Amino acid sequence: MTKYSLRTRMMSLILVPVLLVGTLVSISFISYRYYELKSLIVRSGISIIEPLSIASEIGINLDNSKRVKSLINRLHRRNSEIVMAIAIFDENHKLFEISNDKYDVNLLRLRPDDPIPTTLTKEEDSNSIILKMPIISETSASHGWPDSPNKSVPIGYIAIDLDLRAAQLQQYKEIATSIILLILCLGGTALFAHILVRKVTEPLDCMVKAVNRIRQGQLNTRVTGAMPGELSALQNGINTVAESLSKYKDEMQLHIEQATSDLQITMEQLEIQNVELTIAKKRAQEAVRIKTEFLANMSHELRTPLNGVIGFTRQMLKTPITSQQTEYLYVIDRSANNLLKIINDILDFSRLESNKLILDQVPFLLRDTVNEVIELLTPSASAKNLPLHHYIDEKLPNLMIGDPIRLQQILTNLIGNAIKFTDKGNITLEIKLRQQRHHRVQIDFTVTDTGIGIKSEYRPILFQAFNQADASITRHYGGTGLGLSITKRLVNEMNGEIDFISEPTRGTVFYFDIWLEKEEFQLGSIPERLPQPHTSFRLPMTVMAVDDNPANLKLIGALLSEQVDNTILCSSGMEALKMAQKHPLDLILMDIQMADMDGIQASEQIHQLPEHKQTPIVAVTAFICDETCNQTDTPFIDCLSKPLDEVRLKNLLNQYSPPQNRKP
Known part of the structure; x- marks a missing residue:
């Protein structure tokens, strides 16, 4: 039996679209009306402040505060519904006059080091809009006043605070009206839907009851009454089935033995299928074992010749050779190391899949571990003229317990991808302390680039194995598609989560968090992992x-x-x-x-x-x-x-x- 009845489904199909459409229309209308009211208030404010800036010029030049006070008070009273205060300041940000003595004038005053704006400016918060406009002196030069060498000189500015609460109140009224209309619309639609659904479901209920009686053995049951449309065909079908069942009831007994025989054959076939499934399961388990063994053997067989290739390549680089030979050897070394990275990624993925990866828990220096990654990847970033910045929170303890190699692998994968997919701009690694709990520390890592970005449709598959955001990326940039999958698994193994935000052509931000333990012992307990200074003696x-x-x-x-x-x-x-x-x-x-x-x-x-x-x-x-x-x-x-x-x-x-x- 289904969870919801036909009646409920039909009512939902009728009412839900009406509710959604009504809600969207109401929201759109209310948003538009609020924007329109706010725009009207701004236009009204502009119509007040522009002529006032002209009218106030003479009053400020003549230091006639009474005239200016009378002017702004009259404008305030005339527009008291939207105006909270009008203030005039001189060129030194000193208050000249204000229409509302109880108003906090500092809300309208510019900061002391801010210049007087040359044009109309607007500042908006949740309840008001503040307009500011300069008062330009157009007369001082023509009268030969020595204080004004230029013809147009800002001698102060006007600030007006426009009240948005009336617009918000109107918005609330329209919200209430929309809700009432939506409820009325839903009520009418529900009534219509109820009548329509009843005309459909009542005949169906009648037929369901008839079918149940037929199922119980009452083969003389028939569906009676007039049925509309396709339901009439269904009525005839049920009645025909009932007649057929009644006719063949006696014949059914004759087929019981045959049916029993067929059932036995079917059971034998099912048993055979179960055996085949068991064999297939064992083969699959054997295939997994063979795959694991194959990867281990391939690791050995591939690493062994790679050891010779990489090792002797580096030995040859120590010998006197031509610059062209040096270039060829560097190409061989890079290619072999790229192949080695692919092999390591495949092996890491296999071990993560089989839950065989065990993280080390050793003391290490967090800042040194991060700096090693930065030093390793800086040449790659410099080759593309990409600044590689990193910031480590000073509050972070330096001495930790964890797996520094796997942490470096995570950072190398993310920063390496950022370098690979970024052609211009910069790359930033930011490490911050989120919280401390006893001896445990939660650390946030963020890798930001200005590269090609990732389209939203590729988000679900980005952390899947052997997947990249686009097939063209593999052709253009290369890669196996395992790096991010391994990175996510490693972050999860460290009790963390990883995610990203991205905008195509603007860049990507990968962020993850991990938990580490603080080491309380002395620094001397950490084994030395840095390379020793080179000396010539053996x-x-x-x-x-x-x-x-x-x-x-x-x-x-x-x-x-x-x-x-x-x-x-x-x-x-x-x-x-x-x-x-x-x-x-x-x-x-x-x-x-x-x-x-x-x-x-x-x-x-x-x-x-x-x-x-x-x-x-x-x-x-x-x-x-x-x-x-x-x-x-x-x-x-x-x-x-x-x-x-x-x-x-x-x-x-x-x-x-x-x-x-x-x-x-």
């Missing part, structure tokens, strides 16, 4: 690198040779175990996925050697670092993700070198 330590990929092993060997005195390279876990038995080691860089013995097994066996129980081992992997190092009972103290970040490698070497060997 660390006096021995580092062993293990990787079964020759290109990656060669690359990491080249990078280590620039940073440490002794480097041992091994192409398998077994070889690494043998070399560890022969040499003292300060640090081991271990690839995880290898053929004969994987990195985890090799690391565990190395730690079993007496001389290497405390030797730090860093995982080098093409998989996601936090998925590797966050596992329980892992033998790794830290993690390096492929492609290798040279600055990150330097920091790790300095961090895990013997204390006496560390760079300052």
Whole structure:
């Protein structure tokens, strides 16, 4: 049974449009009338102030305040319905005369540092309109007065306060009249609708009752009476059905067995379908598992060659080459990093979809984290001549607990998009404190640009995966359509919300909030994440690198040779175990996925050697670092993700070198 009856629906279809149209017409009429009344008051005020400015000139020049007082009082009384006060001020903003001594003259007076307006000005608030007009001296020069070198000199100004309350009262009256007329119109329409609906629903009620009796087995029931229009055809149909049911009642029994047989067949088919659905569900779950495994494997297979491409490209940039070769290498480096960003976005999206993303909760410096993003993106903005501004609320605590890497990812996505879609203007990042609750802080972030903007019809799909506002944007600007989807998921993971406002061709404002915890400990508890100053000297330590990929092993060997005195390279876990038995080691860089013995097994066996129980081992992997190092009972103290970040490698070497060997 439906929630609303036919009678209710028909009444709604008749009354709702009448109510909507009547309301819109009333609102339009009232708004127009109020605007018309206000315009009439303004015109009346202008008709008062313009001749008064001319008539007041002589009185001010002759310092005849009585004449001016009489003039403005007469005009005030004549227009007392709309005029609250008329005041005349001299050129020094000193009151010359006012028509209403009880009126607060400061409401009409210009500020001391404001110049006298040269034309008519209007100031409006909820209850009044203030008009101001200069009093121009047209006679002083012609009489040879030395105080007036110019022919037209403002010697003061007139201010008149026009009362809008009469217009508002008239508006209220018209609102009441409109409501009464609307109620009367609705009442008449409701009466007409009731009569019309009753003529339709009463025959239908009769037929419904007849159908119910037929359903209960009273097959001799017939619908009687005259029915209008199409209802007559329905009446004949019901009567025909009743006759047919009565005729075939005896035959129905003969078909029961056949129907039972058909039902059994149907049940068997349903059972088969249920089995097929179960199989399909298992296949879908297996497909999800295969997809996740495929993405993980693809991460490894793509990051491994990218590690070689990016690493050796940067190594070649350190060698003496021509400017054209340098340009080519920078193109290769940018292209490889763009591909790496796409891979990372796809992996992040997959982990968010499967709820496998775990946010870190570590102490970090908020301002340093934001400044790193600004420093990273400033060259991109400068390349397009776009100023990149940022403001951080001084009330914000600097020491926080959260996931600085994911916060940087959010800001990089939003500011990077702003740079990409902005050709002129500027980009601004604003960070403000919204509230504090005990040890938790709610922070508002706003990224504003003056770019191409976003049309309103694309709002529902903007945060969906693999979607961009327009297909032409993908062709013109590039991108996978994952950045904003990942950003929204990360903001939600931080117990926040993200949204935006935009106007095409004017720009876009993205704003979001997140919750972070305040760190109450000393600054020394924060691990150093900034790159160390570059020096030419190498660390006096021995580092062993293990990787079964020759290109990656060669690359990491080249990078280590620039940073440490002794480097041992091994192409398998077994070889690494043998070399560890022969040499003292300060640090081991271990690839995880290898053929004969994987990195985890090799690391565990190395730690079993007496001389290497405390030797730090860093995982080098093409998989996601936090998925590797966050596992329980892992033998790794830290993690390096492929492609290798040279600055990150330097920091790790300095961090895990013997204390006496560390760079300052």
